[in-house]
Amino acid sequence: MPDFNVRSDSVNVEQIMDQIRARIREKRGVDYTEQQIHELAAVKLEKFLDPRGVRSDLLDQFRKAQPAYEPPKLPNFAFEDATLFESHRAPIRWIRTLLMPLLKLLFNPNPLIQALHIQSRLNTMNAEREARRESSRRAMDQLYYELVHNLVIETTRTGIEVKNLKMRVESLASRLEFNERRARALESAVVYRPSNEEPAERPSSPEPASRPRPSQPPPRQGQPAPRPSQPVYNAPSSPGAAGPSIPSATPGTATDVSQTPSPGGGPAGEGPGQRSRRRRRRRGRRGGASAAAIMGAPAGAPSGGLLHAPAPADDGGPDGADDGSNVAEHHEAEADEAPSTRVEPTPPVEPAPPVEHAPPEDSTKPDSDPQ
Amino acid sequence: MKLAVVVQRYGQAINGGAELHARYVAEHLARHVDVEVLTTCATDYVTWRNELAPGVETINGVPVRRFTVKHERDPLVFGRRSDRVFEQRHSLGDELDWLDAEGPASPALIDYLSKHATGFDYCLFFSYRYYHAYYGVRAAAGRAILVPTAERDATVGLSIFQPVFRSVRALMYNSPEERAMINAVSGNQDVPGVVVGVGSHVPANPQPNRFRQKHNVRGPFAIYVGRIDQNKGCPELFDFFQGYLADPAARLSLVLIGNTLLEIPTHPRIRHLGFLDDAEKFDAMAGAEVLIMPSYFESLSMVALEAWALGRPVLANGRCDVLKGQCLRSNAGLYYETFGEFSATLRAIEQNRWLAGSLGRNGRQFYREHYDWPVIERKYLDMFARLGNEPPARTTDPLPGWFDRRRQDLLAAEDVLAALPGGRAHGPLKGSTMVASTRTAGTRA
Numbered sequence A: 001m002p003d004f005n006v007r008s009d010s011v012n013v014e015q016i017m018d019q020i021r022a023r024i025r026e027k028r029g030v031d032y033t034e035q036q037i038h039e040l041a042a043v044k045l046e047k048f049l050d051p052r053g054v055r056s057d058l059l060d061q062f063r064k065a066q067p068a069y070e071p072p073k074l075p076n077f078a079f080e081d082a083t084l085f086e087s088h089r090a091p092i093r094w095i096r097t098l099l100m101p102l103l104k105l106l107f108n109p110n111p112l113i114q115a116l117h118i119q120s121r122l123n124t125m126n127a128e129r130e131a132r133r134e135s136s137r138r139a140m141d142q143l144y145y146e147l148v149h150n151l152v153i154e155t156t157r158t159g160i161e162v163k164n165l166k167m168r169v170e171s172l173a174s175r176l177e178f179n180e181r182r183a184r185a186l187e188s189a190v191v192y193r194p195s196n197e198e199p200a201e202r203p204s205s206p207e208p209a210s211r212p213r214p215s216q217p218p219p220r221q222g223q224p225a226p227r228p229s230q231p232v233y234n235a236p237s238s239p240g241a242a243g244p245s246i247p248s249a250t251p252g253t254a255t256d257v258s259q260t261p262s263p264g265g266g267p268a269g270e271g272p273g274q275r276s277r278r279r280r281r282r283r284g285r286r287g288g289a290s291a292a293a294i295m296g297a298p299a300g301a302p303s304g305g306l307l308h309a310p311a312p313a314d315d316g317g318p319d320g321a322d323d324g325s326n327v328a329e330h331h332e333a334e335a336d337e338a339p340s341t342r343v344e345p346t347p348p349v350e351p352a353p354p355v356e357h358a359p360p361e362d363s364t365k366p367d368s369d370p371q
Numbered sequence B: 001m002k003l004a005v006v007v008q009r010y011g012q013a014i015n016g017g018a019e020l021h022a023r024y025v026a027e028h029l030a031r032h033v034d035v036e037v038l039t040t041c042a043t044d045y046v047t048w049r050n051e052l053a054p055g056v057e058t059i060n061g062v063p064v065r066r067f068t069v070k071h072e073r074d075p076l077v078f079g080r081r082s083d084r085v086f087e088q089r090h091s092l093g094d095e096l097d098w099l100d101a102e103g104p105a106s107p108a109l110i111d112y113l114s115k116h117a118t119g120f121d122y123c124l125f126f127s128y129r130y131y132h133a134y135y136g137v138r139a140a141a142g143r144a145i146l147v148p149t150a151e152r153d154a155t156v157g158l159s160i161f162q163p164v165f166r167s168v169r170a171l172m173y174n175s176p177e178e179r180a181m182i183n184a185v186s187g188n189q190d191v192p193g194v195v196v197g198v199g200s201h202v203p204a205n206p207q208p209n210r211f212r213q214k215h216n217v218r219g220p221f222a223i224y225v226g227r228i229d230q231n232k233g234c235p236e237l238f239d240f241f242q243g244y245l246a247d248p249a250a251r252l253s254l255v256l257i258g259n260t261l262l263e264i265p266t267h268p269r270i271r272h273l274g275f276l277d278d279a280e281k282f283d284a285m286a287g288a289e290v291l292i293m294p295s296y297f298e299s300l301s302m303v304a305l306e307a308w309a310l311g312r313p314v315l316a317n318g319r320c321d322v323l324k325g326q327c328l329r330s331n332a333g334l335y336y337e338t339f340g341e342f343s344a345t346l347r348a349i350e351q352n353r354w355l356a357g358s359l360g361r362n363g364r365q366f367y368r369e370h371y372d373w374p375v376i377e378r379k380y381l382d383m384f385a386r387l388g389n390e391p392p393a394r395t396t397d398p399l400p401g402w403f404d405r406r407r408q409d410l411l412a413a414e415d416v417l418a419a420l421p422g423g424r425a426h427g428p429l430k431g432s433t434m435v436a437s438t439r440t441a442g443t444r445a
Helices: A013-028 A034-043 A058-065 A090-106 A110-188 A198-204 A254-259 A274-286 A291-295 A324-336 B017-029 B075-087 B092-102 B107-119 B131-139 B161-167 B176-186 B208-215 B234-245 B278-287 B302-309 B321-330 B339-351 B353-370 B373-389 B402-406 B413-419
Strands: B002-006 B034-040 B055-059 B062-067 B122-126 B144-147 B170-173 B193-195 B221-225 B253-257 B270-272 B290-293 B314-317 B333-336
Touching (some): A013 B321, A013 B333, A013 B339, B002 B107, B002 B131, B017 B034, B017 B122, B017 B302, B075 B092, B092 B402, B131 B161, B144 B161, B193 B373, B221 B278, B234 B270, B253 B278, B290 B302, B302 B314, B314 B339, B321 B333, B339 B353
Parallel strands (some): B034 B062, B144 B170, B221 B253, B221 B290, B253 B270, B314 B333
Antiparallel strands (some): B055 B062
16 A cells, blocks of 8 residues: 555655655554653553553652662660670779679679670661561562563553554555455456447347346456457457357357357357366466456557556566656556556446356447457 | 866775765866876775875876875774764864874875975865865865865864865865755855765666676665665664565565675575676666665765666665755655655655656756766866956964864864754755855854
């Protein structure tokens, strides 16, 4: 699918670039860089995700909500054997030291000192353990939040990717549809010019006004594509010109032959297996050959009453840029995938038999030679 | 009239942009005036090693006088000095040291110019960034015409070159963007200047089928021509093109022509053919659907002009002001800045033949109007005639003194560059009176 349409004769690059950018914006919203994805993940999650329950700025909120951990300053001090008798006043300290033997005579302070010393050490160990545990918990919290944050980013990225893939699927579906339409149009776009003798021959036709019934595939569908040198088919003047599919066609009686259904539903004179061969040829024709190759029309073939098939594509030759607007328009039409393709007119298709497409009523001249 | 063309390297086998530019101009102007080329004995722009004999030889009818280079480039010293002047506050002495480390330092060439400059009517200096231009402009004061070939890189932010831009008799620019940038950095709006560019020797009848047969290239293809280097934006091109190939509707292959300094991605639709001669190169370009120019830094893309001369559209990196400006002025190329734009523009050119054909026709017309050799020659000759009627208005600033050289008051060149206005320069390609609507950026801290 092209990204823009250029219809004017003069090219304005600035305008084309604007169109391309507008098209890209229309497709994707914006063209995301890695940084933009991060910004989007942090700010505009609601564009891609259901934001319920998800904070858009997770890490920032987390850091705001939880300031850096500082362990509380619990009262604790080392308790040594001389702690009980310490004083900042030197005379008192001297007197206590002097009377220490007397005090120890009255009671034993050592178990008390030991118990308090052990308690002090326990307090210190507990505080350290608590600090380690809190630190570890906060690190884990950081990891969890980082994980959630990354999940949000990846989900955002996945959402964008899904969106792109959906658009690609749509694009491919439209391409497929267009190709099918084009294939149908090309199959039904073969138009024949009536031969000069035809009006004189028509009265001799046994069913001059009859139209092929829907269930009766027209012989034209079964004929091989005209060769490039014969874009205009006149009534065959020799059996060989009628092609292998109608070996029994005689000069001047092609109309009769075409309008006489064969027992199998095919054209008269069709031998056994002809129908299946025709199907195979048609399938092969749908297989991607260019319109010119299918129809055998040279690029310069006159268009009046002939094929309205697009001109053959230039395969990148040096004159591709200067080979006129016909080729360019054809490619543009292809590129646009628009229904307004150059294959005109695109006729309505009648109900088709199980395998073959019925001819459009107005795409072929009813009085033309169906061969 | 006698003209000296002074350039850092010269020779038929030297295909660098500015050097090829100089050779083309010298050979074409030699049809109108006496031309002598003054250059060095170096052929390698990395080492500046003396590989050719000093003295006079004739190349395509143009006498070429070569001078030896005093010392080769030491990449470590050059890298260290580059870091200093591009990224840090520095002094004039640091910049002069950087210039000496960059090379090709050829005092013999400067001495010759000092003694014989009066024997020439004008001295045409190519590439402002090298030793020969900085000292040669002073040696040939009053006769110097500069073809700066300036890209939007940090070198243009060095202070030593501002007097050079202001003191020459005239400047022959490659693009309006280059002119606007130099006007902004040096304030030389009053120096006569004209946007000239350069032509090319494009064959009249290239044979793309010959190229396809020889190299077994089938199907439509885009082409890149030039050195395959990081500085040319090739890694981004590879990324983008592989992304483009992921689209099943993509039909183009990528053909790379030129010597590579990078690893080419292994992909059946990316083909590297190495260095090809001019005939094959033009055959390939004529057969391509589009020429891709991924470079970020260009003063003028000769390859783009050649593609346009052959009627091929160009897809350029839109972050390069010059390339974007060329595309817009010519209406002959699209440009991209992101992968989305790359893919969309490439598909547009690939799928819309009318668009590709119109772009190609516009490019051919643009080339004929502005870059065909008669146009280029006429611009040079008109400038010579104009300067002949005007006395030199400026004198060259003296070299800085001992204290000035050591004053650490110059901004990092990258900061200076960042302060310069960017984007496409609006103005006519012809004429010399265009003044860019840009401001002058001071470099003193």
